[in-house]
Amino acid sequence: xxxxxxxxxxxxxxxxxxxxxxxxxxxxxxxxxxxxxxxxxxxxxxxxxxxxxxxxxxxxxxxxxxxxxxxxxxxxxxxxxxxxxxxxxxxxxxxxxxxxxxxxxxxxxxxxxxxxxxxxxxxxxx
Ligand SMILES: [Zn+2]
Ligand SMILES: [Zn+2]
Numbered sequence: 001x002x003x004x005x006x007x008x009x010x011x012x013x014x015x016x017x018x019x020x021x022x023x024x025x026x027x028x029x030x031x032x033x034x035x036x037x038x039x040x041x042x043x044x045x046x047x048x049x050x051x052x053x054x055x056x057x058x059x060x061x062x063x064x065x066x067x068x069x070x071x072x073x074x075x076x077x078x079x080x081x082x083x084x085x086x087x088x089x090x091x092x093x094x095x096x097x098x099x100x101x102x103x104x105x106x107x108x109x110x111x112x113x114x115x116x117x118x119x120x121x122x123x124x125x126x
Contacts, residue, residue, distance in 0.1 A: 007019070007022075007027055008021075008022050008027065008029055012031065012036055013036060013039075013040045013043075014040075015040070015043050015049070015050070016036065016039065016040070016043070016050075016052075018031065020052045020055065021052055021055030021056050021076075021079065022055065022056060023055075023056050023057055023058045023061050024061065025058065025060065025061040025064070026058050026060075026061070028056065028058050029055065029056045029076070030056045030075060030076025031055065031056065031076045032075075032076045032077050032116060034116045035076070035077055035078070035079060035114075035115070035116045038098050038099075038100055038114070038116065039052075039079065039081075039114070041098050042081075042094060042095065042098055045094055045098075046083060046086065046091075046094070048083060048084070048085075048086070049083070049084070050081050050082075050083055051081060051082045051083065051084070052079050052080070052081060053080045053081065053082050053111055054073060054079065054080040055073070055076075055078075055079050055080075056073060056074075056076050057071065057073040057074055058074075059074060062074055072102065072115040072116075072117055077115050077116050077117060078102070078113060078114065078115035078116075078117075079113075079114055079115070080106075080111050080112070080113050080114075081111060081112055081114060082110065082111045088105070088107065088110060088111075088112065091112060092105055092112060095112060095114060100114040100115060100116060101115060101116055101117045101118075101119075101120075101121050101122070102114070102115035102116075102117045102121070102122045102123075103115075103122075103123055103124075104123075104124050104125070104126065105123075105124070105125045105126070106125075106126050107125070107126065108126070109126075
């Protein structure tokens with residue numbers, strides 16, 4: 001299993017590694033270039049690390065954590081993010097300007113869900 005430690009250990013942008021987007025259970029990964037481009041834009045505006053708390057999810061993992069069946073995480077179009085010492089509302093405003101097609105605001109758990117779904121814009125709050 002030694003090999004698994006270095007799999008996907010490559011930079012896909014100056015501040016992001018592919019492994020950061022990998023499924024925690026199997027290390028498989030899908031990452032749409034449009035999602036990455038928008039996250040890079042966010043990172044550049046913030047000038048601080050953007051932590052990917054959930055990127056790609058294989059069907060099994062998605063089910064295990066109770067994700068919705070057709071989650072955009074399952075096809076590499078979504079990421080959940082956290083940014084240290086940054087107000088979630090402020091972060092939301094920046095993400096609105098970058099125009100992610102889907103934005104979920106998770107106030108209690110203190111993270112944002114961001115996606116580049118091909119369908120019309122969607123906003124929700126938990
Ligand atoms: Zn998995
Ligand atoms: Zn999400």
